[in-house]
Amino acid sequence: MTKAPLPKTLLYSLIAAVIALILSAPLSGVLLNGYDFTLTLSTPLKIAGAVLVLRLVFGLLPESWTRSSQVHEIAPRPPRFKSWQFALAALVVFFALASLAVFASKYWLAVLILALIYILLGLGLNVVVGFAGLLDLGFVGFYAVGAYGYALGHQYLGLGFWSALPLSALLAGLFGMVLGFPVLRMHGDYLAIVTLGFGEIIRLVMNNWMAFTGGPNGVDAPAPTFFGWEFKARATQGGVPFHEVFGFEYSSGLLDAFIYLVLLTVVSFTLYGVTRLRGMPIGRAWEALREDEIACRSLGLNHVWTKLSAFAMGASIGGVAGVFFAASQGFVSPVSFSFFESALVLAIVVLGGLGSVYGVVLSALFLTLMPELLREFADYRILIFGFAMVIIMIWRPRGMIQHARPYFQRAKG
Amino acid sequence: MNQLLEVQKISLRFGGIIALNEVELSVAEGSITAIIGPNGAGKTTLFNCITGFYRPQGGAILLRDKTGLDHVDLVGLLGGGKKSLSTPFKSLKKVLSGYFGGTHLVARAGVARTFQNIRLFAEMTVVENLLVAQHLSLNRNILSGLLNLPSYQTSERAALENAYKWLDIIGLSAYGNQSAGSLSYGNQRRLEIARAMCTNPRMICLDEPAAGLNPKETDELSHLIRKLRDEFGVTVLVIEHDMSLVMSISDHIVVLNYGQVIARGTPEAVRKDPKVLAAYLGTDDE
Numbered sequence: 001m002t003k004a005p006l007p008k009t010l011l012y013s014l015i016a017a018v019i020a021l022i023l024s025a026p027l028s029g030v031l032l033n034g035y036d037f038t039l040t041l042s043t044p045l046k047i048a049g050a051v052l053v054l055r056l057v058f059g060l061l062p063e064s065w066t067r068s069s070q071v072h073e074i075a076p077r078p079p080r081f082k083s084w085q086f087a088l089a090a091l092v093v094f095f096a097l098a099s100l101a102v103f104a105s106k107y108w109l110a111v112l113i114l115a116l117i118y119i120l121l122g123l124g125l126n127v128v129v130g131f132a133g134l135l136d137l138g139f140v141g142f143y144a145v146g147a148y149g150y151a152l153g154h155q156y157l158g159l160g161f162w163s164a165l166p167l168s169a170l171l172a173g174l175f176g177m178v179l180g181f182p183v184l185r186m187h188g189d190y191l192a193i194v195t196l197g198f199g200e201i202i203r204l205v206m207n208n209w210m211a212f213t214g215g216p217n218g219v220d221a222p223a224p225t226f227f228g229w230e231f232k233a234r235a236t237q238g239g240v241p242f243h244e245v246f247g248f249e250y251s252s253g254l255l256d257a258f259i260y261l262v263l264l265t266v267v268s269f270t271l272y273g274v275t276r277l278r279g280m281p282i283g284r285a286w287e288a289l290r291e292d293e294i295a296c297r298s299l300g301l302n303h304v305w306t307k308l309s310a311f312a313m314g315a316s317i318g319g320v321a322g323v324f325f326a327a328s329q330g331f332v333s334p335v336s337f338s339f340f341e342s343a344l345v346l347a348i349v350v351l352g353g354l355g356s357v358y359g360v361v362l363s364a365l366f367l368t369l370m371p372e373l374l375r376e377f378a379d380y381r382i383l384i385f386g387f388a389m390v391i392i393m394i395w396r397p398r399g400m401i402q403h404a405r406p407y408f409q410r411a412k413g
Numbered sequence: 414m415n416q417l418l419e420v421q422k423i424s425l426r427f428g429g430i431i432a433l434n435e436v437e438l439s440v441a442e443g444s445i446t447a448i449i450g451p452n453g454a455g456k457t458t459l460f461n462c463i464t465g466f467y468r469p470q471g472g473a474i475l476l477r478d479k480t481g482l483d484h485v486d487l488v489g490l491l492g493g494g495k496k497s498l499s500t501p502f503k504s505l506k507k508v509l510s511g512y513f514g515g516t517h518l519v520a521r522a523g524v525a526r527t528f529q530n531i532r533l534f535a536e537m538t539v540v541e542n543l544l545v546a547q548h549l550s551l552n553r554n555i556l557s558g559l560l561n562l563p564s565y566q567t568s569e570r571a572a573l574e575n576a577y578k579w580l581d582i583i584g585l586s587a588y589g590n591q592s593a594g595s596l597s598y599g600n601q602r603r604l605e606i607a608r609a610m611c612t613n614p615r616m617i618c619l620d621e622p623a624a625g626l627n628p629k630e631t632d633e634l635s636h637l638i639r640k641l642r643d644e645f646g647v648t649v650l651v652i653e654h655d656m657s658l659v660m661s662i663s664d665h666i667v668v669l670n671y672g673q674v675i676a677r678g679t680p681e682a683v684r685k686d687p688k689v690l691a692a693y694l695g696t697d698d699e
Contacts, residue, residue, distance in 0.1 A: 076538060076590045273559055280558035281544075281551045284537075288545040291534035298464060298528075299546045299612050300520035407590055408540040410577050411570060 009059035017052035024048065076407040094268055101260050106253035109260050113328050115368040116263045117321050122348040122360040123267075123274050124317030129346070130355035130403075131283060132310035133290025135192040137342050138179070138199025142172040142315040144337040146322020148206060151219040151332045161224035165323055172319025173312040175202075180311035184304060199342055207334040218333030221326035223255055224262070231255035259328050266324070270317060275357050277313075279406055286310050287355075351392055353399020362400050416477065417442040417616055417648050423462055423472030423488075432458040433469065434672045440616070440665075442477070445642055445649040447659045449683075450669035451692055456652045457529060459669065460620055463650070464526040465491055465519030476522055476616070490518040521549065525614035527605045529621045529652075535594030539585060539604060542593050543576035546611035579607040583637065599630040603637065610641065616648040617641065623655045631655060635662050660684065668692065 024044040031038050081089075100112065121143060128136045149168035153159035159167065179198050183191050206213045213219060223231060229242040231254045242258075243250045277283045285306045288296050296303050326332045348367055352359030370388065374381035392400060420438040424431070432455050440446045448456050461467040463474055468491045475484040520526075534542050544551075552558070552568035580586040583603040588596060593604060602622060609617050619638070623631045635658055641647045653659050659666065659680070666683045668676040676686040683689055 276559050276561070277555075280555070281548050281553045282555065282558075284541060284545050285548055287537060287541075288534050291536055292532045294466075295528070295532040295534065296545075297466075297516040298520055298526050298532075299608070300517045300549050301545070302517050405536075405538050405541065405590075405592065408538070408544075408573055408576075410586070410589065411574055 009056065012059060013052050013055040016055040017048040020051035021045070021048040076405040078407050078409060090268075094264070097264055098261060101257040101264075106256055109253055109256040110328070111369065111372050113256065113260050113263060113324070115365050116260070116267050117325050117328075118345070118348060118368045119267055119361050119364040120263075120270060120321035120324070121318055121345045122352065122364040123270055123357065124314045124321065125345050126314075126349050126352075126355065126357065126360050127274065127277075127286070127317065128310055128314035129349055130360075131278060131290065132286040132307065134183075134307065134310065135188065135195070136311075136314070137192045137196040137339075137346065138202075139195075139314070139318055139345055140337045140339070140342040141179075141199040141202035142175060142318035143322040143325065143341065144202050144206060144332075144334075145172045145175050145315075146319030147221070147326040147332045147336070148213065148219070148322075149319065150323045150326045151221040152213065154222045155219060161222070161323070161327055165320065168319045168323045169316040170319075172322070173316035175319075176311040176313075176315025177308050179315075180308040184307060196339070196342075199337075199339065203334050203337050206337070213334075216334060218331055218335075220331055221329065223330060224259065224327050226258060231258055256328070259324065263324050266320060270320075271357065271361070274317075278355075278357070282306075282309065347389070351389065351399060353396075353401045353403055356399055356401045356403035359399045359401030359403070366400075415442045415481070416440065418463070418477070418650075419475045419484075420459075420463065421473045421475065423459075423469035423474060425458060425462060425467060425469045431672050433462065435472070436669070436672070436674055438667055438674065438677075440648060440650055442648055443642060443646060444664045445638065445651065445662050446665045446667065447663035448650065448652050448667050448669060449654070449656075449659055450675075454669040454692075455672040456669055457620060458672075460526065460618055460650075460652060463487065464524055464618055465516040476524065479523075479615075485522050487519050487522065487524070490515045490522065520612060520614075523613075523615035524618065525609035525612045525616070526618040527602075527609050527620055527622060529624065531598075531601050531605055533593040533601055533605055533608070536592055538590050539580065539593050539596070540573070540576050540589045542604060542608050543579055543611045544572055546608045547572045547575060550613065575611065579611060582640070583607045599626050602626065602630075602634070606637065606641075610645065610647070614647060616650060619649065619651040619653075621652055621654065623653055623658050631658055634658070638662055 021044055024047045025039075025041065027044075028047070029039055029041050029044040031040055101109070104112065121139070124142070125136065125139045128134050128139070146168040149171045150159070150161070150164040153164050153167065179195065183194050186194060207216055209215065225231070226242060229240050229245050231242050241250070243254065278287075285296070285301050286309075288299075288301065289303060289306050289310075293303055296306070325336070329336075344367065348364045349360055351367070352361070352363030366388075371381055371385060374384055377384060396402075416439045418438075418440040420436060422435045422437055423433055424435055425433040436455075436459060438448075438459075448459065450456050458467065462469045465487060469488060472488070474487040476487055477483075478485050534545065537545070550568075551572055552565045554565070556562075557565040577586060577589065580589055583600075583606070585596070585600055585604060585607075588600070593601065596604060602625075606617070606619065606622065622638070623634055626634060638649055638651065639662060642649055651659075651663070663680060666676075666678065666680055667674055668683060668686070668689050670692040675688045675692060676683055678686070
C-alpha cells in the first residue's frame, strides 16, 4: 500500500473529525436543563479539532513509523550466544535486581513485588493460553486458591509460608485439573465462557462461605519467616527477630525486602523452567495441541492428559503467585480476585506476545510499573495507559516480543 | 499371506444414513491395499473407524499385534466392546476412555494416518512436526528435561536425527527450520506422510494422498509409497481417486459403494468387474 497524497490525507482527517463530532456531541455536548436540554458544542468541537490534528499528523508521518514492522513470522535461526554467556548474563541481571532489595525504598519495593507477582501470573497464563492455546478467562481463580490456601492453611492447619508455597501450588494445580475435566471438549469462545464462570465461582464461594473463609471480611495472612526468624521490630512470644540475629538496625522495609528476594528467586526459576518446558516434549505437545487436536490424537498423543497438564501447570504457577500476594499484603479478601484481574493478566500475555516468555515479562513490568510512574498525571493515567496499549497493538500486533521458533541444527557427520 | 488387519462386519450409521453396512476387509501384512469408490461411498468413514476416530456400532477391527500371535481389537480400545468391570480401576478407565475417546491408543497400537485435508501443525517448524510425532519414544520425564540430563539429551538427539533422516527421504532437509504452513502443497502432503511414519507404525493409512498434486508430484508420491513398503516394511492402506496411481501401486483393491463392499481383488480383476464399472460409469439401462 502506498502513502496517500496530501489532499486525501486532509479528506480522511476531516472525515475522522466529523465522526468524532457526531460521537462526542451527544456525550459531552448535551446539557440537561430540567426537562429540557441545551446543546453546547464547545467541548465536542475541541475533541473533533484534536482528532483532526492527530489524524493529520498520523497521515503525514513517514509510513514506516505508522505501520506494523512485524513480519508474519520470524524464521528460526541458530542461537547467537553460547549457553554459558546466557547464564552469565542471567546471573548479572539477577544480582543487579537483587541489589534493589537494599537500595529501593519501601514504596518501590512494594511496586516491584506487585510487578513480579504479575510476571508470575503472566507466565502461568502464558502456559495455558500461549502454549496450549486454551483461552482461560478465569485464571484469577487459581491466584485466589493460592492466596486463600496460604491464609486459611495458616488459620486452620497452622501452615507457615514455606510449607504453604508447594502445597498451594499443588492445590491450585489440582483445581486446574478439576476445571480442565469438564472443558476437555470445548474450544475457543465456549471454553472462555466456562473458565470465566469458574473464576467467578471461586470468588463467590470465598465471598459467601462466611464460616470458612470469613466472607467479605477476608482473612489475615501471616508474615513469612526465615528459619523461624521474624521480620518484625519486636518478636512475638518465643520468636527471634531477624535483625537481632544478624545484628543490624531494624527498618520497616525489611519484610518487603525479604519477600522481594524470595519472589525474585522464584520468578527466575519459573522463567527458566517455562523456557525449558517449551522446548521439551511436553511443551511441543502443548503447542501441537493448540495447532491441531485431531492430528495430535492420530499421532498417539493423549490429548486429555496433555490438556490437563497444561491447565495444572499454569494453575500451579498462578497459585504460587497467590501465596506471594497474600504474604505481601498480609490480608486476603475476595475483592482482590475480581474478573478485572483475569482480564489484566490476559492483557499482559497478549500484549507481550502469545507464547513469548520474555514478552510476558516485559509487558507485565510495563502494565504494573506504568500506572505507578503515571501517578503524577492523576486523573489521566488510565487514559494514557489505554492509549499506550492501543499504540502497542498498532505497532506490534503480535505482541511486544514475538516468539521465534527454536532452531534445530542438524547433527554433523 | 498373513493378515495384519481384519475388519469384521463393521456397521456405522449416522441417524438414518447407513454409512457402513457390514463391511469386511482384510489387509495383508506388507501389502499396499487401496480403497476406492465414488464420492460418498464411505471410504473416509471406514478410515476413521480403522484409525479410531469413529466407533463402529457393530463388528470388530482386529490388528495383529507385534508377536504375530494375538490380536488387538481396535474398537475395544475406544472403550466400546465388552464391558470389563473386574476391578474398580479398570472400570473407571473404561468410563473415562468411553467418555474421552481412546483414539491415541489406536495410534499407539501401530496405526498411523494422514488426512484428506492436510492437518500439519502449521505454526511449528517442519522439524518440530516430526519431533511431536516421536513423542512416545522420547524421554518425557519432566525433571530430566528441566535439568537437561544426559539421558534427555541423547533422546532428543536421536529424535532429531530420525527427523532429519525422514526429511532426507522426502527431500525436505533444506526446509527443516521453516514453518510447516509455509511449505508448498505437495511438500505439505509429503511432510504429513513423514510425520505419520515417525510414530513407527506398522500400518499407515493415507487418505487421498494425491489430491491436488500435479502429475510429476503424483509420480514421486507413488515412488514414496512403494519405498515405505519395501524399505520400511510398513503396510499401506490408501484411499485414492487417481486411478492410474491406484492401479500402478496397489496389490489389492477394495471397492466401496453406498457403504458396502461391491468388489475386491487384484487391480486387473477389479478393473473388469461389471459392478465396479456400473458404480463408476452407471448402468446401460438408463
